[in-house]
Amino acid sequence: MKILRNHISAKIVSFAFLLTLCLASCTKEYQDPSRAKTDVALGSQQGLTAVAIGLQRVYSLSRTGVMFTSIAANGFVTNEFRLLNSGNIPELQLSTGGSAVDGTNTILFNLWASANKIVYDADLVISNANNLGDKGYAAGLIAYSSIFKALAIGNMAQYWEKIPDGTGKNVAYITRAAGFAKAIAVLDNALTVIAANPISASFLSNVPADVSIVNTIHALKARYALFSGNYTLALTEANAVDLTKASFFKFDTTSPNILFSIISSNNVFQPVNANLGLTGANVPDAADKRIPFYTLMAGNPATLRMNGFAAATASPFPIYLPGEIILIKAEVLARQPDLTNSLIELNKVVTKTSDLFGVAAALPPLVGPYTQQQLLDLIYKHRSIELYASGLKIEDMRRFNQPITDRKRNFFPYPFQERDNNTNTPADPTF
The missing domain is CATH 1.25.40 (Serine Threonine Protein Phosphatase 5, Tetratricopeptide repeat)
Structure with missing residues (x-):
């Protein structure tokens, strides 16, 4: 995926690489062990842009990212996919369903960990962007990062009965309904920011042009309002989306489509x-x-x-x-x-x-x-x-009251890594 566009400066690329190393080595609290160096980077437009671009990489580029893990987990438990190789244990658990899916499942852990990392890094961008002098550039950083923060929160709320209310140590949990409301609030804040200060052309020149920022914010608000049962808001936001504009993740031979990489092996699903x-x-x-x-x-x-x-x-x-x-x-x-x-x-x-x-x-x-x-x-x-x-689909099956026998799980158990490190982790659902 051409996440780092050809005309982005070498300095931003360098920042992206260095910050990925720093932030990827985070603790359960997603904190950088080299706090001082990171604080310096997060005080600049280049550093913040690098972290913002990194959100899209974490979301969509790897087998551990939210895009792939959510599609895989959802596809098995809603009978969209068939398993090709029973030696793939995480996929086998999801394909079997029921009690076979437990806290050891690495697909679910990767979905959980990647989503929480995105929330943590997006918060870094959003809070530090407010300190920039160029408010149009800051507005772009906040809006772009808010998209991925909302996607991360929304995905967790689709799959778990409760989700963490932040990324700190022993963080409290909120209901999935509150999670959808939180995702909508993140997007609302982004719209407020860009209404006050339109996104600058200089920001748009430094991030992937394939994400239609304003349309995506409205589309995600419509999605999560629908999931929340707020039909008036869902209709308003759906009507605000320009359907002549595409918004997507772009891939290429350097950064290939992870779904194709998995599917072409014909060994997973x-x-x-x-x-x-x-x-x-x-x-x-x-x-x-x-x-x-x-x-x-x-x-x-x-x-x-x-x-x-x-x-x-x-x-x-x-x-x-x-x-x-x-x-x-x-x-x-x-x-x-x-x-x-x-x-x-x-x-x-x-x-x-x-x-x-x-x-x-x-x-x-x-x-x-x-x-x-x-x-x-x-x-x-x-x-x-x-x-x-x-x-x-799993969210649709619940909302449309489809027979529970038509799916292999209704909600997912919490990863053992989360339970071991957060005493507030809720009890697992029975199904």
Whole structure:
């Protein structure tokens, strides 16, 4: 991924490398053992930019990052993926589900640790950016870092019943509902900051251009407001997203797409089947063009493999899809209930023949009338297809009251490393 763009100065690259070494060697409290050196770096635009860029690297570039671990954990327990090699013990635990998933699972630990590291480092950027003289540059740093802080908090709140309220020693826990509210508050603060001081062109020239900052903030607010049941806010924020603008993580041969790296080995997981693991009324229509987008037959002998955002080294990965934003509108309207306008929004996804990322069902429009429950069932079906392997399905299954027998876990146990170092760690869920 071209996270460090070609025109970023060598000094910023150097800062990024040095700070990665310092901050990656943190303790449970995510503190730098060379505090004085780090404090000097965090007092400059270059140092803060390096840390901000590092957030995206921690989130999306490695097998231990939030992007991959959330997709893997979610995919196994919601029956999106099938395990290819039972020797992969963490994946085997998640594929088996139930009590087989415990605090030793390294996929869950990596998700937990990477998310908390992002929160810690984002807080460093946000607090220190306020001290900069260039308020437009500071606004960019705060907004950009807030995106990753919100994503980290939101991901934890999707998978655990309670999450830590910060990153200090023996930090207290808050409910997942409070976690979503906290993520929204982080994004609200970013919008307030950039309303007062628009993001400077100099900041935008030093960070990846592929993240549409303002649109991403609104999209994430819509997502987490929906998860919180705040439908009025979810609709307002979804309407604020410009669906003609893409926002994604960009990869290349130097920094390859981690999903492709894993999938191409054909040794970890692949789609359960051509129906994306969906059954009954949720099985995709035979003509649904999203199936050949997300899956393909490959190899000798040919087997079903992931396509889409895991298709190649340089395949981009969207932070949000246009279809997600439209389906948020459809769901909110259905729950009001405004069934007429909900169906109009749903049909925008059903009949879509193209979008910024090539995700398009290209089906005939659905024709009602539908009851509220029938419409919600259709929205769930199309979210499951449109947002395949996005890491969002387990949250959808709970919100749409899908049978608990259709998933292998409802919430995850806390990593043993957390329990060993934080006396406030809650009891594990039974399932």
